[in-house]
Amino acid sequence: MELFVFVCAAVMVIVGALGVVVRGNPVHAALSLVLTLFGIAVLFVAQHAEFLAAVQVIVYAGAIVVLFLFVVMLLGVDRAEDLRTDSLAGQRPLAVVVGLGLLGVLVAAIVSGTDAVITRGTGVNGATTDSPDSNIVQLARSVFADYVVAFEVTSVLLVVAVVGTVLLSRRRAADVRPEGSRPS
Amino acid sequence: MIALVVQPTPMWYLLLSAVLFVIGTVGVLVRRNPLVMFMCIELMLNAVNLTFVTLGRQLNDISGQTIVFFVLVVAAAEVVVGLAIIVAIMRRRTGVNADDLAELKG
Amino acid sequence: MANLLWLAPAFPLLGAVIMLLLGRRLGDPRSGWLATLMPTASFIVIVGVFADLLSRPASERQHVVNLFAWIPVGSLQVDMAILADPLSITMALFVTGIGSLIHLYAIGYMHGDPKFSKFFLYLNLFIFSMLMLVLGENLLVTFLGWEGVGACSYLLISFWHTRNSAAVAGKKAFVTNRVGDFGVMIAMFLAFSALGSLSYSSINEAAHGGTLAPVTATAFALLLFLGACGKSAQLPLYFWLPDAMEGPTPVSALIHAATMVTAGVFLMIRIAPVLAMSYHWASTIIAFVGGLTALCAASVAVTQNDIKKVLAYSTVSQLGYMFMAIGSGAYVAAIFLMITHAFFKALLFLGSGSVIHGMNHEQDMRRMGKLRLVMPITAGTFIIGWLTIAGVPPFSGFWSKDEILLYVYANNRGLYAIGLFTALLTAYYMTRQVIMVFFGEAHWNDHSNEHGAHGDFIPHESPRIMLIPLVVLAGLSALGGALQLPFNTDLHFLGRWLAPVLEESEAMHFGTQEYQNRYLLLGIAGVVALVGIGIAVAVYAKRVIKPIEPRLLEQAWYYDAAVSRVVSGPGATAFNSISWVDTHIVDGAVNGVATLVRNSAGVTRKAQSGFVRTYAAVIGLGAVLLIAWFAWRSIA
């Protein structure tokens, strides 16, 4: 059963990812991204990370991709980019080399190393599967106990996002304002 | 049938995420549209997320998922900032792609 | 009295200092007189010391005056010390004596020269250096004087430096001498490393005592001989001396005839014991070098037309004679000739100077002739000098030359032949000169328009102040033979006087078969001289024989030319190539590194293309490599 789920999800993920890379039109790319994200979400569920799956769908598919699309529309850059050739000489071969190399080493490492994970992994924290609490409760405990600092930092992170956007999207008038005079 | 006997081991998930990661990497290298490059980065992040969840499950450790939770936030924040920057540039010169931004070099 | 020896060099030095400070203020004749006073004073001092030494028994005729420690480092203790012994005093005597005369002469000769006082400054400095040379108690003090006289001769040769030839000649003299000095310096190092001392006493004692290995002794002697070749203008380093005639004539007389050039001879005699210690072939080499030099120089003198050039070459050949003597162990004889030569050669030079002076600085003998009428005294004295050098009895030259020939005969017949032939040539070319200058018909006005004197120009006799030295020197050269007459040993005044220094090293010949038939040799020598004169007369006066003056000889066997060809040809090329290497290869490498850095930077920065995707690619590549390394580590 899980096999079936995995295969379907994997297909979704890969297809979507490839779509992002090869679809010339940003809008299409964004949509294929959604596909991947769904696939990931499915895989989360398959691994008992229901809450994450939900968040994945809401945050990513719901918010982020929409944001992407919004920008695409806003800026009107939905012209398809010509992917048959690459203006940078040698970029494609380089990309291939990097891709294959990376794939090679990662696969090699994973294949030779996963068992070690099993030998090592003796549930450091509370168990995932055979725990009385539901996934979300465990998550909450973890977030607010072990990772409370991280959690706080994320809040700072969001502040950065907000402030940054504000700073960057200032009226351009501000830039031509002569020195000394007060901003609008 | 086979589907019932063969269980996907964690390694499968890990390999899948590795592949996803590589696709994302290649995407960054080959795409010219900053937005799409950015999407590819998101792909990479998702690959990592998948890895986290898988390993967390493998280790009977919830923190795998917790970390993913944070990564989501990071991704969101990154998107906001990134899009802000891109918008700022695109406003100035519409339809610019990554290769057009090469004034600084040497 | 001997303790006051230090005054001898002190006076000229003082004179030099005075000249330096207020020479100009003293002005034309006065500074000259002052300068003349100084060597005279030292002459008196030397005479005093001489008397002092005479008054002592022969064995104690040696006195060291230690002025101060000069270069004392560890085992090397060199003192600024001067030594009074028969040899040094003999040298000092004629150096100061003739020196004074020439100073006197120069007052007249240099009269009116803008740099009058500077000239005498140099002369005094020279006398000082020369005295240090001969009086030095150790090699280093001698070397001090040795280099000092070199420098002075450089200054004096290029005294009229606005003449390019003079400037070049001066430089040539100095550099050539330096080649010799190389030998002297190495010799000093050798002496120190072998004996730990540079003082003549310890060196010669070691030679006597046999603590000096023959091989060391030989090396030492030959190295010093190299130095001597430089100073005393022997082959292969003789070629600077003829050019040195660019200097004012008094200089030629004093430095390049009477004193400095004999320094080499003196040095060899100084270390005579070492020479005696060394292998026999060393002496042979010296003798033959001397002989060949004598011959070549004489042969060249035959064809020269410059009145001073003739004398210069004759000087070289006479010096050759002296070395021939040294090589044959005839040290006393060498000194004998040195002294007489000092007399007559100074006389001849001063005479020629007087002629030149009278002819308004004309030096070409072909434009002279018949001068005996206008300048009788000069002519008379010059003729005496001529007879002396030609070896006509009973003038001193005859005796001195004869004694050398005696030893040479005993030593090596071939050399004897060379010596005789040289004597013949000497007589010949000197006669030629006398005839061309003082006899025959006058060519004073032949194309004399070239230089100031136009119309019918009459040469004039020189002022008295120049003639006095001539007369004195004429007397000395005539009678100088009395120092050492061969007839019996009682007449060997010089020999006996020098005995304390030299008797061990002298090659004694009394009683030998050669000594027996010395009168025969005397006869031969005299005859040869007369023959030479006869031929010359026949050629130049009577014109019965056509003169033979081959170009080869006129150009001095092309030796000088060859040397300068080599120096300016391959030598210059080699030097140039080295400095090319310096700029282009050694420094080129340095700048090359800089360029390398720049270029490699230029290449590397190409990667910094500004395209963000390239950057990403490079990052990816780097990542792959890093991961690969770590992955490999994990497997290995």
Next chain:
Amino acid sequence: MNSEPIPFVGPSIQWFEISPMLALLAGALLLLLGGALTPQWPRGWYAAVSCVTAGTAGVLSFFLWGDVVNGQPTTLVGGAIAFDRFALFSTITICGSLVLVSLITNDHLHREGQDAPEVYGLYLIAAIGGIIMVSANDLVVLFLGLETLSLSLYVLAASNRRRGESEEAGLKYFILGGFSSAFFLYGVALVFGSVGTTNLGRIAEVLANEQTIPGNDALLLVGIALLLVGFAFKVALVPFQMWTPDVYQGAPTPVTAYLASIGKVAALAALIRVFVVAFPSRMDDWRPAITVLAVLTLLIGSVLAVVQTNVKRMLAYSSISHAGFMLVGLEAASHRDSLELNTGVSASLTYLMLYSIIVIGTFGVVSLVAGVGDSATSLDDMRGLSKRRPVLALGLTVLLLAQAGVPLTSGFVAKFGVIQSAVNSGSYVLALVAMVSAVIAAFLYLRIMVSMWLSAPANESPLKIPIASGLAIAFAVVVTLVVGFVPGRLLDAVRDLGQFVS
């Protein structure tokens, strides 16, 4: 829900120990809210607030320093944050640099007429991120701190909207930064997977307690590699340095100063901590990598610097080769010997501190010369500075000589320490390479000096030094010289920086 929920007990939070961050946060919020709600403040107030905040944080960390020196290093908030000399020293460095940067920023923003609270707010927040990085005892926290810092810097780099370069720099920095942090995150994931925890101390324990079976380490080591990639990017180690020149040149000059000082401090300190604390058992694996990176960084950094014509770019490259020097210290620390570890870590961190001060001063001068529009940054624009404003030229000369490592400047003290640690642990070759690259780099400082002193002025207009920048530069110069002459105090302080909590 089949059973009673287990009662929740959160970790105890040591408020005083984390007060520096809190102070910065407070300052940031004050600026942002205040700035947003009130009309434009008078000139210099934003900067003042930022300086005061940073200063306060610095002072607080000074107090904490005392505690650490007297007590034992501990961890805070459930082991997430380390509380040791290393962390505090870096914190102090960051706060100090922040003060200086704020000072030069003030004048810059006024020249540009862009004075805004957000900039300072981002400065402060980024600083928080930096502090978190240097004191994080947990990879996840570290990652979040890193993101906080980076995101702020992306924005700041792009913040000068008048200059296209600024935006370009921002975008390049952002894309590459995101790219590299993905690698970093993957590394975190793999390490987490293969060790079972993200807490540095625990990682060390786990790894120390089990002997390695060949092949077993694959995930771990690849994880380390990926972490290294992420760090290398932030620290700008060759070949991950390519963004540096562009961003340094494009970003507003004060921001460049920020990048070169606080950015480097945070990233490199974090790198050192992670590798020395968490992976000492794998030293033999990562030391060679560090060595190679160091050599590449040293040489390529200084070589490329030689041919530049833009001062900011030159300094960017020189900062790269300086990073190489700091790595030499890390390499020295990676030999199994507590003493060497100590000297190495101390040397690197000292270098970081002194370099940040020098570099801020340098960029302070550069930004003054750059003038309105922040554009006059080519080498020719430096010409005749000695005529236009001798004092400034002299100050810059001191700072440049310090970067070249001339004795009696702090730069020499820094280099000396690093080289000494390298020699201590017997890596002579690396020491030599470092010195050689220093010589190559010296050429570029000479070039700047030549154009300052020995060439005719490009424009004669005398340069006026605003108070704020003047203060910052003066401070930098003074510190450079004082430390150069009497480094004793500093050296006492940094003696045991290598005593990490674990």
Next chain:
Amino acid sequence: MIAFPILTMLVVLPALGALVVSLISHSRLEWVKLAALVTSVATGAMSVWMLVKFPSGSAGFEFVSKHSWISQWGISWHLGVDGISLFLVVLTGVLFPLVIAGIDVHHDQKPYLAWLLLLEAGVMGSFLSLDLFLFFVFFEIVLVPMYFLIGGWGYERRVYAATKFFLYTMAGSAFMLVGIIATAVLARRDIGELTFNVIDIAEKANFSTTTGRWLFVAFAIAFAVKVPLFPLHTWLPDAHTEAPTGGSVILAAVLLKMGTYGLLRFGIYLFPEASVWARPVMYTLAVIGILYGAIAATMQRDLKRLVAYSSIAHLGFIVLGVFALTHQSISGGVIQMVNHGVSTGALFLLVGMIYERRHTRQIDELRGLQHVAPIFAGFFMVVMLSSIGLPGLNGFVGEFLILIGSFDTARWWVVVATTGVILAALYLLWAYQRVFHGEPDEANSSFREVSMREGLLLSVFVAIIVFTGIYPKPILDRIEPSVKALLEHVEQRTTYRQPQVIGEATK
């Protein structure tokens, strides 16, 4: 050790002077000059006073002043002077006032003087410091003022020359820094604590053969650049030629000596075994330098360049003497350092004067100067003869001692080196002939005779030249004991023994 920290003052005073000078306002240039003069003269006076007070016959370090500086690294402000450094210090102290008083620059006098004083402080420091770190500090610091002196007040290619000088020397000292640190670190095992104290290291530390040699090499490279030793010499002609007169004088007179001094003080003293081992190489390089420098000098068209190359030759002699490791040779080397400083310094001074008057240094543009300026020519002649090594002048004493001392340990090298004496005469006399002899053309006929000030300045040099040549004993007496001690130090630690003169008995 005396109460008054004279050595510290020697270093600090010029530095203070530099500070004062740079603080005086531009409007008061004459004050600037005055201040510079006062400080330098005071320094010079102190150095001379120290010379007077220096106990002749003492082998150890005198006037030592030692204060902990960077205790964490075992570094201390440790100054001391012995026979080897004594005269270099005095030379420095005497030379700078002369240069400041005697030579004016035409623009920016204030910074010029400031840099000059700073340079003096640096040079003093490097000759006095007995702490490796301290030495390195001064050794490096010297570069900065020199760089600005060349670059700021030099001639056409000044920037190139200055940069080359700076980088070349810095490259050398890069090795030395590593060497210094390694020395201290490795010596820690023997000494027990980390210290950069030269004496402690030299006396207590015993490095393994290989280590010692490596360290020696590290030091030697730096010093070889400074000396300069073939083939690391090419910075010197450029630097000398492009530097302003004062700069060249200082450069030739004292800066180069930092190299040979370093070889002696740090090379041989710290690593006796290695220096004994390295002798053949050093001999060879030195001899090559002698001939090569002389030959290159012969071919120069630029008078200043010629002098520069002659320096290479002369320093070759010094290195030869230093490594010949005999009593005479090393003493000769030390005294030759001073002599070369005086005579070559004077030569650069004279060449500078020629340039002042004729605005060219090209030999073939100069003719017959002796005719128009006999006194000037006279000065030149004396200095030249001293440089040629005429007995009775200072140049000879050093050369002679070096050669005679080295003859036993480096016989054939000496034989070759002695030919350098011939070449010296060749290139200098040739140049002299071309420049001073002959009939002056109209460009040269207006050549100005020496002024009063120049005359005084030059007479000082000539006086030193003559005195040292005639009566070097007082100098040698002060040098000798330290050299003796050094050689004993070497003989204690190595199998090397000084050659014993056979004929000692007969003497």
